[in-house]
Amino acid sequence: MIIGLTGKRGSGKDTVASHLADKHGFSMLDFTRDVLAPILQKQGKPVTRDNLIDLGMEGRKKAHNGVWAEKLSVIIKRRGIGDYVISGVRFVEEVETFRKLLGEDFVLVSTLCDDRTRYERCRKRGTKGEGDLTFDQFMEHEKRPTEKVITETMKISDFVLDNNGTHEDLFSEADKVLKALKEKR
Secondary structure, three states: OEEEEEEEEEEOOOHHHHHHHHHHEEEEEEEHHHHHHHHHOOOOOOOOOHHHHHOOOOOOHOOOOOHHHHHHHHHHHHHHHOOEEEOOOOOOOHHHHHHHHHHHHHHEEEEEOOOHHHHHHHHHHOOHOOEEEEEEEHHHHHHHHHHHOHHHOOOOOOOEOOOOOOOHHHHHHHHHHHHHHHHOO
16 A cells, blocks of 8 residues: 655644554655655755755656656565555646556545644744744745645545644544555455
8 A cells, every 4th residue: 555645834744654654564755855855965955945846846847747756656666565655745747657657556645734833833843944934934935836736636635634633633534544445455
């Protein structure tokens, strides 16, 4: 089983991915850690949100919007059988690529969360250069090409998780989705 997670930044994708890994034995993959960050590091560039966006868009422009999904699919096929969770699916074309290359094993799950809560989470974790952002700057970033598309991608999700409650609420929802997927197999 391969679960792709989509949702706006700070909506809980990585929290769900960690839960699936810790409690259910999934192997975690993500576009930043497993594909983009190693490229930036080889180029001698810091792993910031701006550099990640620039690299991601450059690759999409040179190839197509599903290029990074192809790279993760290769990693999954090379590693072999197992359950995987991919955090950070952004583009509809990435979903199409995963569905084409991974077949019925791929399922897309969205995480939903209100803007103010997402902002506070991003500031608190302070990764990718976001620790000092104002709320207005945070919302302005939502207009970037890699962020604007997420809403469209969320519309084609197989399942939706509401993350406006506690971690326990979110984990309970994720477990229900996992149970439904296992029963379907």
